[in-house]
Amino acid sequence: MGKMLDALGEAVRTKLTPKQAEIHKTTKGRVGFLMKQEGTVAKVAARLGVSATAVRRYLKGERKNPPAAIAKKIESEVRKDWKPGLQRQAAKAARQRPVTVNTRAAFGYSSSATGTTTPDGRMRNFRKTLPPEYAERLLEAQEAGDETLAREVLAEYLQDEYFREGREGDAAVIEVSITDIDFIDVNLN
Structure with missing residues (x-):
């Protein structure tokens, strides 16, 4: 997954109540949950970026405290698949809000009026509240697992509301694209 989809997924998961969001506390339980999702030790190992031997040790309880980076990865992967029905309900409710x-x-941008384009995008900081129609489209992209579509929806909003801002002439025909994401945080209001 890309940064946009990860941020959208995390935003949906924050809408779960603390009780709903509670995952297994032990490494053995968390890796066991991933085994149920993936079906094989090899798939779990690939998902976590560890060896199959390490996964077997976690499952047997022989290794209870993985390195911090791996423990964080295990938790993150479990949260992605945790209670998908509740996550879909939270996403559905969030679609009607900004x-x-x-x-x-x-x-980056391109202008059909002047024929100019940016060879490399320029880094910019944005904090914008998108209206519900964009929230719905972003969450649909997240549900479909389409990072490109999620970026296009965000770029479309910024193109209309920030870059064009009701301008006439060349600015009215600017097409914006997101070429790279340094960081992103999404909050479902």
Whole structure:
């Protein structure tokens, strides 16, 4: 997954109640949950970026405290698949509300009026609250697992509301694209 989809997924998961969001506390339980999702030790190992031997040790309880980076990865991967029905309900409820996006990203542009384009996007900081129609489209892209579509939706909003801003002439025909994302944080209001 890309940064946009990860941020959208995390925003949906924050809408779960603390009880709903509670995952297994032990490494053995968390890796066991991933085994149920993936079906094989090899798939779990690939997902976590560890060896199959390490996964087997976690499952047997022989290794209870993985290195911090791996423990964080295990938790992150479990949260992605945790209670998908509740996550879909939270996403459905959020589609009717605005979404706030805070990002530092590289934005490129092209203008059909002048024929100019940016070879590399320029890094810009944005914190914007998008109306519900954009929230719905972003969450649909997240549900479909389409990072490109999510970037296009955000670029479309910024193109209309920030770069064009009701301008006439050349600015009215600017097409914006997101070429890179440094960081992104999404909040479902």
